[in-house]
Amino acid sequence: MDKKTLSILKKVYANENGSYNPTLNRHEHKIPATVTQADLEILSSKGLQPNNFETFDHDNALERLLKIKEDKKLTSGFATSMFLKGLTGEMPRARQTLMSYLYLRHLYKHDFAGKDTCEICGLPKVETEDKTHQLYTYYLGHSWNELPLHYLIELEEALTFDKPEITQADRNKLTELLDFIAQADKKETPGKLEQRIASHKILDQTDKYKRYGILQTLAECGILPNPFIKPRYEAFIAQKDLWEASKKLTTSFRSDIILPLGGWKGENGVDKERCKEIFDAVQN
Ligand SMILES: [Zn+2]
Numbered sequence: 001m002d003k004k005t006l007s008i009l010k011k012v013y014a015n016e017n018g019s020y021n022p023t024l025n026r027h028e029h030k031i032p033a034t035v036t037q038a039d040l041e042i043l044s045s046k047g048l049q050p051n052n053f054e055t056f057d058h059d060n061a062l063e064r065l066l067k068i069k070e071d072k073k074l075t076s077g078f079a080t081s082m083f084l085k086g087l088t089g090e091m092p093r094a095r096q097t098l099m100s101y102l103y104l105r106h107l108y109k110h111d112f113a114g115k116d117t118c119e120i121c122g123l124p125k126v127e128t129e130d131k132t133h134q135l136y137t138y139y140l141g142h143s144w145n146e147l148p149l150h151y152l153i154e155l156e157e158a159l160t161f162d163k164p165e166i167t168q169a170d171r172n173k174l175t176e177l178l179d180f181i182a183q184a185d186k187k188e189t190p191g192k193l194e195q196r197i198a199s200h201k202i203l204d205q206t207d208k209y210k211r212y213g214i215l216q217t218l219a220e221c222g223i224l225p226n227p228f229i230k231p232r233y234e235a236f237i238a239q240k241d242l243w244e245a246s247k248k249l250t251t252s253f254r255s256d257i258i259l260p261l262g263g264w265k266g267e268n269g270v271d272k273e274r275c276k277e278i279f280d281a282v283q284n
Contacts, residue, residue: 001093001139005046008039009136012050024053024128043132047157052132058112058123061152068155069104076101078163080279084170087177087214089204092141095213097158099143100151102220106236114239122148122239129153141205143213145220145232146258171279177202178223178275184266190215190257193266212257219261222274226263233278 011032018030028051031040043049068074079101086095113119127149134153137144144150180202184193194211197203203211218224222231229237229245242259249262256262 005042005048006139008035008043009048009050009132009139011035011039013133013136024055026053026128026130029130029133048132048135050132051130053128053130055126055128056124056149056152057126058118058121061123061149062107062109062121064156065104065107065148065152066109068152068159069107071159073159073163074101074104074155076278081164081166082158082161083217084166084174084279085164086141086143087203088170088173089141089206090170091164092205092210093139094158094161094164095141095210095217096138096143096154099145099213099217099220100154100158102217102232103145103148103151104155105232108236117239119240120238122242124149141210141213143210143217145216174275174279178218178270178272181224182270184269186265186267188266190261190264193264212261216258216261219259219264221278223271223278224261224264225268225271226260227268228263229259231260233274 011034012029016027016029017032018028020026021028031050040049079098082091082094083098085091086093086097107121110120112123112125114125116125117123118125129149131153134150135157138154177197180197180200181193184196188196190212194208194215197211198208203214206214215224219226220232222233225231228249229242245263246259249259253262
């Protein structure tokens with residue numbers, strides 16, 4: 001994204017100016033005086049108009065996700081290329097796509113179960129989101145593995161992008177990171193790992209939470225293994241099972257980082273075979 005667009009988004013979203021909209025049950029951001037009509041037109045031309053609220057319900061969101069799953073553009077090559085460009089810091093926005101793709105891998109059609117959040121897939125029964133606000137967090141370079149509704153918002157935009165061309169230097173960055181992680185002592189926690197990466201300046205264009213996002217993606221791939229729950233790369237993880245496993249993590253591990261990364265320790269190491277399987281796969 002060009003700097004101008006991101007700077008306009010920052011003016012709107014970097015603070016919580018605005019007010020609660022009771023109809024939407026959402027915070028509505030106030031457009032500051034420093035944002036001009038021309039600025040708003042730039043955002044609109046990119047589909048990033050502020051306060052772009054949409055109300056989603058479970059069945060509709062699930063149907064759209066399953067449709068995206070069948071989209072021929074969304075290959076593992078597309079998702080991994082995006083991640084590598086995010087990892088190097090060249091395209092921070094691209095970091096989220098692999099995480100979203102992993103969620104889709106084993107998703108299947110089902111009826112809503114539970115109260116407010118589906119116990120099967122984690123989608124809300126009904127919820128309103130400011131899509132631009134969510135995309136803004138990705139443009140900043142964040143990636144998250146919570147709230148599956150956000151994968152839909154992310155992928156609908158990501159699929160409008162061209163698949164990035166990956167260079168050897170991009171691949172080397174991943175190798176460098178994994179070699180660095182593999183040096184962890186047995187008791188190293190994900191929190192300590194993040195600090196080690198920060199002090200050695202391994203990841204450009206990141207802060208603490210952006211580094212967690214990158215590591216969390218590697219954990220969802222199973223490249224950073226954990227004994228509590230299967231990574232999404234391997235299996236569909238029901239929301240109910242994730243809640244149960246998270247309870248065990250909280251009592252035995254006292255980690256404030258969620259699963260699957262929260263369950264990793266230095267002794268679990270780095271699964272380089274898994275990395276090969278995912279990142280050296282046919283690039284189509
Ligand atoms: Zn569901």
